Amino acid sequence: MTQPKLPPEIQQWFDARGWRVRRHQLDMLSKAREGRHALLVADTGAGKTLAGFLPTLCDFALSSSEPHPEGLHTLYVSPLKALAHDVKRNLLTPIEEIGLPITVETRSGDTSSDRKKRQREKPPNVLLTTPESLSLLLSYPESLDLFASLKRVVIDEVHAFATGKRGDLLALALSRLERLAPDIQRVALSATLASPLSFQEWLAPQPVDGTGEIHAADLVLGEPGAEPDVEILLPIEERVPWGGHAGRWAVGQLYEAIKANRTTLVFTNTRFLAEFIFQCLWEENEDHLPIGVHHGSLSKEARRKVEDAMAAGELRALVCTASLDLGVDWGDIDLVVQMGAPKGSSRLLQRIGRAGHRLDTRSRAVLVPGNRFEFLEAMAAKDAVDEGQRDGEDFRAGGLDVLAQHVMACACAAPFHEDDLLAEIRSSVAYVWLDKEVFQRVLGFVENGGYALRAYDKFKRIVRSKDGVWRLAHPNQAQRHRMNAGIIVDSEMLTVRFKNGRKLGKVEERFAAQLSAGDTFFFSGMSLEVESVKDMDVIVRAAKKSAAIPSYGGLRLPLTTHLATRVQEMLNDRAGWGRFPDDVREWLEVQDYRSQLPAPGELLVESFLHGGKHYTVYYTFEGWNANQSLGMLITRRMDDRGLMPGGFVANDYCLAVWGLKPVEDPKPLLSPDILTHEFTDWVTESHLLRRAFREVAVISGLIERQHPGKRKTGKQVTFSTDLIYDVLKKYEPDHILLEAAWADARARMTDVGRLANLLERSQHELVHVELERVSPLAVPVMTMIGREAVPQGAVDDELLIEAETLVGEAMRIGPEDMPAEEAG
Incomplete structure (x- = not known):
């Protein structure tokens, strides 16, 4: 590829800063000039954002012989409001220093209604937004003219949302933009993609001529950066904890690390842990260092305050969640700390990249495992990062609830013909599978709620005229849609x-x-x-004192299959145990002596008597969500067989089930037909399907949470959705929202795919070991019994005390553990 030349004033700006224009930045400029869609995969600190915007800067160069573009020229879409705010701050620097006539603004849920209205009438040249705000903008009649001048869409951190429902919404928005501005270039940026091809296909518009050929955007690979420097923190003169997840034991060492560095970013996996670790640090903060906290439930003002303070170098440390995972460019961060297990190598790479944030600077990171299994997971993640191995979620078919929301947004903008809209929607790979029959079912739902609900006027949203054109049933439906549209359905x-x-x-x-x-x-x-x-x-x-810390619902971060396999390989690599701390090595050696270690592809099941109850521990390594589901199913099957189950606890690595009678053969409890019989009954009867229905009902617009001057409480939303769920289940069991809810319940809430693989494996690779007492490997999950409903971090001290009782039993080696000839 012949490298293009930059306009002289932009080249001079690079030179003045002592920067070399990266090869991948020029490659992205070439793709833009060729009108090609492009996916850039480059390490953190490689200048990805500048690579995405470089064609825009060149289009506005004063030395260009072409007239300067007018109106909205470039749309930047990010998964986080904080990221858009940060990009605006960093993008304004080259614009102002070069003297380019470019206006830049952000648009998100934090933007005032007055500014949003002005942006529709007089848009900036560059608009930074989120998928939800873009969808809402497309619902206005002005959008037909607003986006006509659009030349480029830049999607940052595409891996963070493309595989989920927010990605579905953005894919549909891209299809609409393609119709409004047929010549736009689509650009996506990421540092952590395990399978770039699937993202290249997601990014490109697809043909709808029935050829079946899937198009893909071009791939641009960035220059390699410096290898990250990752270490695992271990207790000083103590043992790696048996239980707990918060890493509270490390707060003293963490505080010393904060004092030794200019700026430290401390990542936690939940909002509760962010507040908890911040509180622990503040109690340790005898030097009164400026330390902040950041997560998505804080007010806009609180978030902006710490973001600006970090950008200005005023904080020594910031404790945060995934709210700052992506792309935030604070170049003076010296150290990144991950509290607890990272759950995936790509996520860890993303977080590590916040330190240094320069391609030629090694990012420094410290991992703080909460317990012994998390130590192994941290080692596996470190190895994966060292080897450049990445992981990620797979794509799935686009959601029908998201499609219904998009159809309503299109109707708010202008009347449409269903054949035209279907063709437009099918140009997205997420919905290329959509046929006319399913689309008509979606239209019927948006029209009147479906067969069982069509008698109620409040569900009538669009109508079809005799000429086959769909339009709003009443003008006020547009306002109702904009007040309630969105993809993220948090608890009230x-x-x-x-x-x-x-x-x-x-x-x-x-x-x-x-x-x-x-x-x-x-x-x-x-x-x-x-x-x-x-x-x-x-x-x-x-107040002078405080007690509770708010905890928040939502799914836990899943342990990726890639890391789970690495942990199992590590357990069986006895020669590699030499790099583990003495106590971790001893833990595995005693487990190996007294029982077995689960090998890759094998399902180890242990049974033992403890406290008068019969325990069975299944070492699945399939993640908490799958193990929770398996626990529900096994206890139901145990009950049917008269084994008198008492309950279960699960973590990412294993599941412990107990009852009053022993499980002599676990294989029948794990037969694959559990997914067609007990699973269906359980999901139908449990809260899972109702919860899934509640979400799809809100996303699809069936249930409105917001009315002018009033918002429904969570109880009111639950009551409304439960009532409709019962009606549909009885009178219209094939309703499209029940179908969407089932898809969610199976795929997202229960990790049913991983569960199915596990059950299939159990029929051929199950190893059942019966023990006299609890095994060393079972101690971490056994410490959770009675504590599983308590927020992580709140009872770590109690868990450690309780663990010591179990440890004495698990790690003792007596005559009963030895072969008969040795015992004699």
């Missing part, structure tokens, strides 16, 4: 604020329901006392 939240109106953020309704006047809790880095709970607000004042 209440605003935490002071009496003077200052907002701190949001807590879930279920947490707020437990609060009374005088109660204290720790939130937004402060100790707070409740004054009152009114409507959708928790009114607080500052």
